[in-house]
Amino acid sequence: MDFTECYGDTVSSVAVAARSGRRKRVRRLIKRGFSVDCPDNxxxxxLHEAAAAGSEECVQEIVSAADAGSSRSGAEYVNSLTHEGExxxxxxxxxxxxxxxxxxxxxxxxxxxxxxxxxxxxYAAVDGGHKEVVELLVSEGAEVDRTHTASCWTCLHQSVYKGHxxxxxxxxxxxxxxAxxxxxxxxxxxxxxxGQQECLEILVNAGANVNTQAADLATPLLIASQEGHQACVDFLLDHGADxxxxxxxxxxxxxxxxAAEFxxxxxxxxxxxxTDRVCDRGDGMVSPLYLAVHSHQSKSVETLLREGYSPDAQVCSDILGxxxxxxxxxxxxxSEPCSESVGLLVAAGATLSEExxxxxxxxxxxxxxxxxxxHRRIPRQEALTRDCSVPKHRGKSVLKLQELRELLxxxxxxxxFAACWLPLLLKAGLEPSLLLQPHMLEQADSEVLNYLLEFVNWSNLSPxxxxxxxxxxxxxxxEPRPHLDSIPRLSHMCRLQVRSVLGPDLLMRxxxxxxxxxxxxLHVFLQFRDIPEATYTHSPPSSPLSNRIQRHSSTHQHRHVL
Incomplete structure (x- = not known):
């Protein structure tokens, strides 16, 4: 940068000539008595100008002149510093x-x-990638393990960081x-x-510890996995990284x-x-599925499930809440659309809790x-009397007895909210008589109640x-629909019998x-698709869903229906 115009009164003439590498002019100016020791702003x-410009001849002229005429000794002049300490x-x-x-x-x-x-x-030569300069300084006895910068990096840290x-x-x-x-x-x-793979290989081959840990216990393998440096991960694992x-x-x-999180x-x-599979279900451990789900990495979720990681994992209420x-x-x-991870976990057979x-x-x-x-099939009615695992049916897992109890x-x-969930459950094959409970009949909206009664023989309800x-x-x-005051028609009784024989799951799904x-x-009639669904007319509760869940967990009563 040329400061001669802005700072002409403080830049010495010798410095200007040295900056341009003009040896003859530097010599003439020195002979005329111009100072080599006049600093600028x-x-x-x-000497700083000549060294920065790389002019060996100007440096020689200036150093010789300083030895001959400067008020400071030659070594003192050679080691003079700029305001930045350079x-x-x-x-x-x-x-x-x-x-x-x-x-x-x-x-x-x-x-x-x-x-x-x-x-x-x-450190400056290392940062700039000047190999021959580094060789010279090392051979001349430069301190190689001294710490530099506020982060206490050594020259080796910096050379690796720059990939030199x-x-x-x-x-x-x-x-x-x-270090x-x-x-x-x-x-x-x-x-x-x-991701400096070549530098990594040099360090490992020189004997550096592949399992070194930072202050927070992070290892090179962890950080390479986080950043996605595949070649570094492979090399570390092949050379003893744990x-x-x-x-x-x-x-x-x-x-x-x-790796799962990112x-x-x-x-x-x-x-x-x-990796040892104890992290999947072991007590005190955390399955990588949690990290994949938390960071919305559905590909990670899919990969872990496909490789046999449990969709239920371990309970992590103490660690992750x-x-x-x-x-x-x-x-x-x-607060967000239903994530892809939910579908993957449900399809893999994750246990559905009451919450x-x-x-x-x-x-x-x-x-x-x-x-x-x-992704989950409602079991047939005869399976409801025994708590056993039911095999997948046509690629779909079957709800366990406890899951169905908690659903009901x-x-x-x-x-x-029955106007929203009742049609879905009945069309999915839920036995409607399971919902014929006093609480349902007392609290359901008129339309919802009529819709439910259409799926049963309303004439033989219990007193x-x-x-x-x-x-x-x-x-x-x-306000019942008019025909609900009458004995069910034979056609309705017939479809109830068909459903009883086939099972509501096969009939409806x-x-x-x-x-x-x-x-x-008759297909539409036999599958009860002729019945108009109830319309949801309530305003959603003002409290957030999370608050409703917490309130449900602390105040609800189990209704034993199975």
Whole structure:
């Protein structure tokens, strides 16, 4: 930068000539008595200018003149500093001027002089990637393990960070391979973090510790997995990096968690093969599924499930504040669209708890319940009397008895949303008689109640249920459809019998009815699709869904219906 116009009164004539590398002019000016030691507004004198410009001849003229006529000694002049603490030696090393640097070192330049920001000639040469300058400084005895910058990085840290592999080869023979910065990060950790594979290989081959841990216990393998540096992850694993080493003070975080959280699928697959499966279900551990769900990495969720990780994982209420990966995924649906992770977990057979059902039933938006029912089948009525695992049917997992109990418990406590969830459940094959409970008949809207009664033989309800209907009619809180006052028609009795024989799940969810030897116009009737659905007319509760779930958990009563 040329300051002659702005600062003509403070830039010496010799410095201007040296900046341009004009040796003859520098010599003439010196002979005429011009000073070589006049600093400008930056504290730069003629030697600084010549060193920065890389003019060996100008440096020689200026140094000779300083020895002959300066008020300061030659060594003192050679080591004079700018306002930033930069020496001529530093400026030459920073810019890679090898010949100038050799000359300055012969004149007793301080090879280890620090600048105001704690840099030095060697660190500057490393940063600039000047290999030959680095070789010279190292051979001349420059301090190689001194810390520089506010982060306490050494020259080896910086060379690795910049990816100057040839310089790294020089430094690994003279530097402390395990030098740590203020976060206890070693040069090898830096190589893994920034994906400097060649530098990583040089360090490992030189004997650097692949399992070094930073102050927060992070390892090179963890940071490489987090950043998605596949080649570095592969190299570390092949050279002894431990994928099962805990990398956090707060909970047993492993490298596989970082890969899952940031969606690096190639890295994740490699770590799945290398990591102990105790992290999947072990007490006190955290399944990587939690991290994948939390960060909306559906590809990670899909990969983990396909590789056999449990959709239920372990309970992590103490560590993460959630019961299961599915609970974590559902907790976000109140403010976000239903995540893809929910569908993946449900399809994989994740257990649905009472709280999970709340997200699908305690709302006027049926999307989540619809998604669950796409992947989970309601069991046949004869399976409800035994608590056993039911195999998948046509790729769909069957709800366990406990899951169905909790579904009905939540449904009967969320009757004011029944217009939204009742049609879905009945079309999915739920036995409607399971909902013929006093609470349902007492609280359901008139339309909802009529819709439910259309799926049963309303003439043979139990006396207690008939009394509830009579009270509601008398109180004008229920207006039955006209035909509900009559004995059911034979056609309705026939379709009830067909449903009883086939089972509501087959009748409502499959095409079995199309294979019956009956006229095709009857298909809609036999599947109860002729019944008009109730319309949801309530305003949604003002409290957030999370508050309703908490209130439900603390105040509801189980309604034993199975």
């Amino acid at each position: 930056r504290g730069w004198n003629a 020496s001529a030696c530093y400026l030459a090393a920073q810019r890679g001027h090898l010949a100038v640097l050799r000359l300055l070192l012969k004149t007793h330049a301080n090879i280890n002089q620090l600048t105001n920001d704690l840099s030095c000639p060697l 592999s040839e310089i790294v080869r020089i430094l690994v023979d003279v530097c402390n391979l395990e 740590l910065d203020d976060h206890k990060i070693s040069p090898l950790f830096v190589a893994a973090q920034y 994928p099962n080493r805990a990398c956090s003070h707060e909970w047993p975080q492993l490298a596989i968690h970082a 969606g690096h699928i190639g890295v994740l697959r490699r770590l799945i093969a290398a 959630v019961q299961s990966p599915l609970s974590l995924a559902l907790s976000r649906t109140s 999970d059902w709340m997200y699908g039933l305690a709302t006027d938006k049926p999307d989540l319940l619809q998604l669950i029912l796409e 418990c939540v449904a009967l406590n969320q009757v004011h 207690p249920l008939k009394r509830i209907l009579d009270r509601r009619r008398a109180g004008k809180t229920w 499959t095409g079995v009815v199309q294979r019956l030897p009956v006229p095709s116009p």
